Amino acid sequence: MEKTIKIGILGLGTVGTGVVKILKKNQEDIAKKVGAKIEVTKALVRSLDKERVLPKEMLTTNASDILDDPEIDIVVELMGGENPSRDYMVRALSNGKHLVTANKDVIAKYGKELFDIAEKNNLDVMFEASVGGGIPIIHPLKDCLIGNKIEEIMGIINGTTNYMLTKMTRENVDYQTVLAEAQAKGYAEADPTADVGGLDAARKIAILASIAYNSRITVDDVYVEGITKISPEDIANARELGYVIKLLGIAKEDPENGVEVRVHPTFIPNSHPIASVNDVFNAIFVTGDAVGNTMFYGRGAGELPTASAVIGDIMEVTRNIQHDVKARVLCTCYENKKICPIEESQSAFYVRLLVKDEPGVFAKIAGLLSEENISLNSVIQKRKVNNCAEIVFVTYTVKNAAIREALAKIEALPVVTEISNVIRVHEANE
């Protein structure tokens, strides 16, 4: 007789509902593919009153009904957030249940704790859905690309901000307008801080960097800038210079300074494949010493795309149970690498500033840049704003510390009214 693998789901929100729907819709094929029936037996919800995708008798408001049920093989955590998700996951693993989760917050912060319990108890922990929604990226990094030394990961890994930046680029609207619209459409939350501030992307790049560099990197190791300061002027200047602005999570390794992990808006040359990833789509651009450039593209969020990744993980755990494979790939962090301080990190920079409209101003600025050995790639003298002139320049690659030093001196010049924005630039030849 065919075996039945029993699933308990923690959280029946958007993703949980999607998981139940797809497991039901494709149940026949799923059973054939893994040689076992996959059955959701119970789901934890906050309230029993709402109409759900599962009948009432399968719902519970008591986590113990799932975590302590000896019948359940796999616990699927889809509540999000740190609390009480983290405790529930620890309890599930301690009780001998395999774990599938989409929870980037917990994986990025407490991943090690979970892997350790899983290893001790010979269990699987799968989290493909925690980064890039439905896009396969965790497995390709852990399996297919594992022979490579990863040179760089560069990802559009937050759909909300990509939607907003795409809209700002196409329609020339300002940040506040596009945020309000994204909120109205449900693409941005009522409190959008984690998305627009870059924290969501920081959690995801911490997870990817940990896998790529085999060293535990938590969200606290990530340098973060959000998109709240991007203005229509910056977007227009980027266009004029042949770039688009994207919020990127970037991880790379410097043999001297350690692993560099950051999230910030970035000027990307139009010709780069990641530049045409628009709307809510995500893409992760991975460069390996053997494979060269690769890119993984798809929907980074949403009911069914995220469910796709969760179900892939459930089916993989099921195959492992069927083949009696235990804890085959768990924590891959066998190194303890140092984190490169942001001051040591190098980039090209776009700078937009307002100066008094009088002769010799640019010469003074150029002089200060030159003192820090900063060379200019391009300069545009722009519009007049309230009797001031707007100057835009793009530097060649410099150390963060040098540009900071130079900008402090420039800001102190009496002829400089304000430094309006500073954005990192991905050079076309990088």
Next chain:
Amino acid sequence: MEKTIKIGILGLGTVGTGVVKILKKNQEDIAKKVGAKIEVTKALVRSLDKERVLPKEMLTTNASDILDDPEIDIVVELMGGENPSRDYMVRALSNGKHLVTANKDVIAKYGKELFDIAEKNNLDVMFEASVGGGIPIIHPLKDCLIGNKIEEIMGIINGTTNYMLTKMTRENVDYQTVLAEAQAKGYAEADPTADVGGLDAARKIAILASIAYNSRITVDDVYVEGITKISPEDIANARELGYVIKLLGIAKEDPENGVEVRVHPTFIPNSHPIASVNDVFNAIFVTGDAVGNTMFYGRGAGELPTASAVIGDIMEVTRNIQHDVKARVLCTCYENKKICPIEESQSAFYVRLLVKDEPGVFAKIAGLLSEENISLNSVIQKRKVNNCAEIVFVTYTVKNAAIREALAKIEALPVVTEISNVIRVHEANE
């Protein structure tokens, strides 16, 4: 003590050399990642006289030195072609060795035979490198996306033709010129038939379709058209209409007519992500019922990219050996689906034809199209060519049989000089 996994390589050409190089360069990390040392012990070559990446004492011209060596755990077949590769792979598996191969010819034609022997002997067969070079696509389809019903696969899976079409598009050169240049650069072989005729892509889409639709699809099931008839006029017309021409491998399932698998040049709307995949890059665009649209992009060939995929497979087999996992994922073809005949397949079509330059000609053509219920999406009356007028039209989606019928009648019209080309069109809203 750390275990050593012994590898025998059949074929030390471009890819074989790349595998040895990367295994050596990254050996320390590779050992840490899989918990075992991976050691190449012997390689089969045609001649012992050439300078190789391995010392002479590790080379042999006798396949038995590898296939019959009880010390060797994994045989890595990188010779390509059907003979004697197929026999060697059968012997390796029969002798209890795991198999890693990049051989699309054999997998697309004799995959079932290999999987059957492997299953009987509890062995792994891995072939990530057989499609898309370094791009992870076989594993994502077999694992991450496995919960999906795959709606369509659409891939640029031949680098030579993509290089040629990109060059023709950018530089307005003709097919013969660009072929000669591709040959000079080593991007096209002296006999380019398999690439430009579409056979190479047909093998790869047969492999992808077999996995996606869980039914054995061989290269003989694939409808194939190459790029040899693409002219600068077609490229220019595509541009004018908002498309680029790409050679695509396409697989989809029609509930009534079965699985449709074809390779042909295709008009792709500029806005489609696959339209900007240029030069020798490959990309596979996969649409699933849960995940929606995803794309996997990277280098589809070359020494190190292909080696990346081969080494990923070697490391996965090594992990399986370490965890005593046997034949975990082999043949996934548990169905026996029928193949949709090309006549039943539906597409929009671009047609370019030469007609006598006299009144009423287009009305006659339009009349014949209308008899077959074919509607027109766009029409351009083009240049004069030797006292003839060139007409270009694009239809809406029609059955292949209908367009064939209509074109036969149109060709028989005395006013029609020639039907210059007919190319399928991927509609923007598809």
